[in-house]
Amino acid sequence: MYYSKLLVGLAGTAFALSASAATELVIATVNNGHMIEMQKLTPFFEKANPDIKVKWVTLEEGTLRQRVTTDIATKGGQFDVMTIGLYEAPIWSKKGWLKPIATDTAYDVDDILPAIRNGLSYENKLYAAPFYGESSMLMYRKDLADKAGIKIPDQPTWTQVKELAAKVHDPKAGVYGICLRGKPGWGDNMGPLSTVANTFGGQWFNMEWKPQLDTKPWHDAITFYVDLMKAYGPPGASANSFNENLALFNEGKCGAWVDATIAASFISDPKQSKVADKVAFAQAPIAVTPKGANWLWSWNLAIPASSTKDEAAQKFIRWATSKDYINLVAKQAGWGSVPTGTRKSTYANPEFQKAAKFAEAEKKAIDSANINDATLPKSPYIGIQYAAIPEFQAIGTAVGQQMSAALSGKVTVDQALKTSQTIAEREMKKAGYYK
Incomplete structure (x- = not known):
């Protein structure tokens, strides 16, 4: 015992x-x-x-x-x-x-x-x-596009996306023309906004590492984004990031959404999405160049x-x-x-x-993304929706706050970009990139 x-x-x-x-x-x-x-x-x-x-x-x-x-x-x-x-x-x-x-x-x-x-x-x-x-791509309600008589090509322009948003925007029915990120952060609103700037011909830094945020391409890109979202975006968009827009899309409240390709598997899943059988996919929109349009x-x-x-x-x-x-x-x-x-x-x-009906569009977007050649003018950095330098995190987040303020109407686009340029110049000089 x-x-x-x-x-x-x-x-x-x-x-x-x-x-x-x-x-x-x-x-x-x-x-x-x-x-x-x-x-x-x-x-x-x-x-x-x-x-x-x-x-x-x-x-x-x-x-x-x-x-x-x-x-x-x-x-x-x-x-x-x-x-x-x-x-x-x-x-x-x-x-x-x-x-x-x-x-x-x-x-x-x-x-x-x-x-x-x-x-x-x-x-x-x-x-x-x-x-x-x-990568990133355009996800949209094909049923609404068909009803509006709009055909989206495999490689749409931002102008075509705006036309789609305008036609399907119906707030009384609970549908907003387009959902895009507005929440500030280098990995939040500045992810898609950097690609918009790229395709409008912009870049974060030129070959001398001087910030380029007060240039015409950035002004054109951010003005386009703010006007688009104010006219056809959901209320409170300046607080929305990926998860908020995903929830809106799954509820049937977004006509179009440009964001991470990974979202496609969620919005086409009938267990999560009320519009799973009504979605279609295209490449990320372009403006003056296809370079850097998709991250x-x-x-x-x-x-x-x-x-x-x-x-x-x-x-x-x-x-x-x-x-x-x-x-x-x-x-x-x-x-x-x-x-x-x-x-x-x-x-x-x-x-x-x-x-996965999105598989072909997703792989095409990933395969075409080039982190070594993402801007129309030559750039000294690696990255599409970011610049792979340690200082970018702080710069990108500060700029993101300015862009979110422009979207919510607290400052003008001109003021937001001017402040962003000053912040970026100060950080890059402090870090010794240029004098």
């Missing part, structure tokens, strides 16, 4: 020790649909890796960026895996803040779309693994150099960004719900093609 009690006690102690010995991975991520799905599927990873427990820190996009930037710059060590963007990856890998991603044959790194893979590599090494990738972005998983749990972190990243993970999502939620924009094999899959 004593021995059996002793054995039970020892077994309990061993179990407790093994449980306490489990590696806890703290992962910081953004609060969007695909990341929330990943959290739901984490038990599959933990079951296959009983020695690893995952703890999620889920944050709104702007807060996530602040938290992970502060943590990695100060070597805070709060997170073992971070969700970072295409903007941070080249800057942080160059600074030595990230660990390279350890890939094996099964992971098949060559299956990653070239545009995304190149953006996440430094000196031919992958420093962040893409969880999903995106390139990916949300990626990366390991800060300060992490002491490298082996467990690498395992998790390989799992969450693998072909097997995509198949798991397809099995659990259907092919229309898989994270897109990362792997060639996803787009080659007949099941995905059948479920």
